[in-house]
């Protein structure tokens with residue numbers, strides 16, 4: 001199995017991403033780190049631990065990271081899309097035990113150092129922890145096999161007209177990770193353009209709801225998460241995980257990313273140059289067989305109910 005870690009801010013679609021990893025025998029989950037984003041760091045950490053426990057993976061260590069962005073605290077009048085608790089009104093039982101005492105960046109470093117196999121890191125929240133990991137432990141970060149990021153947008157954003165949420169929340173961190181990492185880590189960017197099209201329709205939510213306890217709780221959490229997009233519920237972060245499980249379902253193109261970390265109205269914008277004169281910095285997912293991706297995700301998450 002491929003050794004993986006995930007840095008996340010659960011978050012409804014983060015929940016779906018975590019469950020997809022737990023349901024995938026091809027992936028060996030070595031640890032989870034949390035970042036403040038969709039909700040504060042206490043809640044994202046609590047939610048990550050609860051979701052793992054729900055999936056029967058309470059043994060996976062969870063280490064909490066940054067509670068705020070590196071340089072500037074983002075301000076928005078928009079109401080949180082994930083509800084007060086982060087999981088769309090679903091409150092999962094608190095997991096027994098405690099989080100790992102190490103800060104996320106130190107945990108990532110120690111996990112890479114201890115691994116005999118290369119590790120893939122998924123980053124599906126603001127990139128604060130990953131930027132700190134790169135800055136503090138460049139030699140260990142360079143041992144990552146791949147970084148897979150859900151974030152950014154070729155076209156419009158979802159937080160502002162220009163910016164996707166994860167980049168908007170901490171543009172300086174995103175700049176560090178996507179443009180000027182200081183270490184050579186093969187990186188895949190799964191942007192909003194593709195993830196917002198890869199949504200669950202009512203029939204999909206019904207399949208989840210009927211599968212058992214895990215599926216029913218997931219369907220309830222997802223139910224409120226529509227982003228004004230009509231009948232489709234996006235599962236952004238889970239699409240990033242599926243990209244690794246089923247690369248044949250997506251189209252990828254090399255590109256150079258410029259992150260706008262200025263203080264104007266396009267702060268957090270990602271300029272995606274698909275024909276870069278200076279050479280690419282990342283691989284960008286530009287298209288997906290969205291129906292096949294959703295089917296694969298449903299298949300995996302419902303399998304958790306077949307196991308218990």
Ligand code: BDR
Pocket residue numbers: 011012013014038081124125150158164165166192236237
């Ligand atoms: C991203 O922002 C968050 O709200 C989601 O969890 C996802 O990671 C989508 O823009």
Ligand code: CA
Pocket residue numbers: 008009010011013014038124125237
């Ligand atoms: Ca997220």
